[in-house]
Amino acid sequence: MAALPVVDVSDDALAQTSARLALTAEEYDRSAEFPWKGVQAVHDAGLLRLGIAPRYGGQGLSATDSVRVLQWLGRGDPSVALITAMTILQHVLEDIDPWWPEDLYRTVVDDSRRRPVLLNAIRAEPEWGAPARGGLPATKIRRTAAGWLLNGHKGFATSSEGLAYHLVWAATEDPDPLLAHAVVPADTPGIEIVRTWDHLGLRASSTHDVIYTDVEIPFENFRGVPLSEQRADPGLGAVGIGVPALYIGVARAAQEFFLRFANERIPTSLGRPIATTERIQTIAGEIEAQLVQAEEIVYGVVRRFDEGDPSASQRFLVAKPLVVRAVVTAVQTAVAAIGNPGLTRHNPLERHLRDVYCARVHPPQEDSALLLAGRQTLTAARC
Numbered sequence: 156m157a158a159l160p161v162v163d164v165s166d167d168a169l170a171q172t173s174a175r176l177a178l179t180a181e182e183y184d185r186s187a188e189f190p191w192k193g194v195q196a197v198h199d200a201g202l203l204r205l206g207i208a209p210r211y212g213g214q215g216l217s218a219t220d221s222v223r224v225l226q227w228l229g230r231g232d233p234s235v236a237l238i239t240a241m242t243i244l245q246h247v248l249e250d251i252d253p254w255w256p257e258d259l260y261r262t263v264v265d266d267s268r269r270r271p272v273l274l275n276a277i278r279a280e281p282e283w284g285a286p287a288r289g290g291l292p293a294t295k296i297r298r299t300a301a302g303w304l305l306n307g308h309k310g311f312a313t314s315s316e317g318l319a320y321h322l323v324w325a326a327t328e329d330p331d332p333l334l335a336h337a338v339v340p341a342d343t344p345g346i347e348i349v350r351t352w353d354h355l356g357l358r359a360s361s362t363h364d365v366i367y368t369d370v371e372i373p374f375e376n377f378r379g380v381p382l383s384e385q386r387a388d389p390g391l392g393a394v395g396i397g398v399p400a401l402y403i404g405v406a407r408a409a410q411e412f413f414l415r416f417a418n419e420r421i422p423t424s425l426g427r428p429i430a431t432t433e434r435i436q437t438i439a440g441e442i443e444a445q446l447v448q449a450e451e452i453v454y455g456v457v458r459r460f461d462e463g464d465p466s467a468s469q470r471f472l473v474a475k476p477l478v479v480r481a482v483v484t485a486v487q488t489a490v491a492a493i494g495n496p497g498l499t500r501h502n503p504l505e506r507h508l509r510d511v512y513c514a515r516v517h518p519p520q521e522d523s524a525l526l527l528a529g530r531q532t533l534t535a536a537r538c
Contacts, residue, residue: 156212162201169227176231183359189316190359193235198271206246218460221397229404234359236401245274256375278324279311296325305370333379345370356509402514406482409507413489445485476521
């Protein structure tokens with residue numbers, strides 16, 4: 156395929172896109188509508204094409220750049236950052252372990268030149284929860300004379316209202332069921348978006364339920380593998396560590412407000428900015444310390460990914476909860492120091508606090524990560 160336009164991922168370019176997202180972040184947080192303006196901004200910057208493999212004309216994506224990109228986007232609007240991450244992730248996974256029908260994926264890449272083409276793996280279910288916790292999906296797919304027929308109810312489908320393709324995790328009802336993602340174009344009859352997402356944070360991420368009723372897809376759009384032959388997950392690739400990194404961007408935005416507030420706030424009893432007091436200076440130092448800690452952890456792990464260090468995935472397992480602890484602590488510290496102004500919707504700090512709490516729900520969640528890390532270290536000690 157002809158080469159796609161080169162995407163500028165310099166800090167200057169990313170800062171400009173981040174600033175553009177910030178212009179509408181509050182608007183979409185209040186309305187909880189799909190953030191079309193923000194998505195258009197990341198498309199215009201070419202960022203939705205990141206992760207497309209060079210064999211399809213793309214420039215690929217390093218782990219380090221995935222962190223940089225999503226940290227900047229999270230600073231502007233974390234809902235748009237998460238939507239972007241989900242699309243980039245699918246391109247990265249297609250590069251690592253191709254599974255799309257070839258002609259269809261080439262169409263996706265070509266369309267991405269002209270318009271935002273959003274993708275996401277739709278996996279969780281209201282009763283089942285997240286696939287990472289184990290079990291089989293209740294969403295079923297059945298062979299027909301013309302292809303496949305899909306029925307099911309999915310939850311927490313980020314980007315739902317803006318998707319171009321739903322990648323729906325489904326199983327057949329055979330004794331040894333076939334499992335795979337079914338590629339479902341968003342305009343296929345039988346798809347219903349149920350607006351269930353009324354969340355504390357990331358309110359514009361469109362993480363709604365989706366119901367699939369007798370959805371017909373071509374035969375090649377589902378390439379199921381028997382449960383007994385399922386391979387290990389290829390991993391999240393370069394973008395996996397970028398998802399928690401976007402919340403560093405949220406915390407940096409919170410810090411930016413805190414520093415501005417501290418320099419502008421002059422109580423009459425003090426007669427000078429509160430930034431001149433040792434208490435506020437110490438708090439500013441604590442916030443910076445937490446964010447430096449988070450960034451050092453993230454960039455240390457992504458360097459290992461880029462260098463091909465086999466320990467990178469294991470390091471990521473414990474890095475994620477450590478990053479989450481740091482960014483949540485940083486924002487909470489800023490809010491506690493400011494008091495009432497930090498909790499009013501007139502100021503963005505309240506929104507940043509709500510958004511940063513969402514860092515905890517992404518896999519690996521803290522309990523799972525620590526349990527697995529603990530088992531690994533205990534097993535290694537017995538050898």
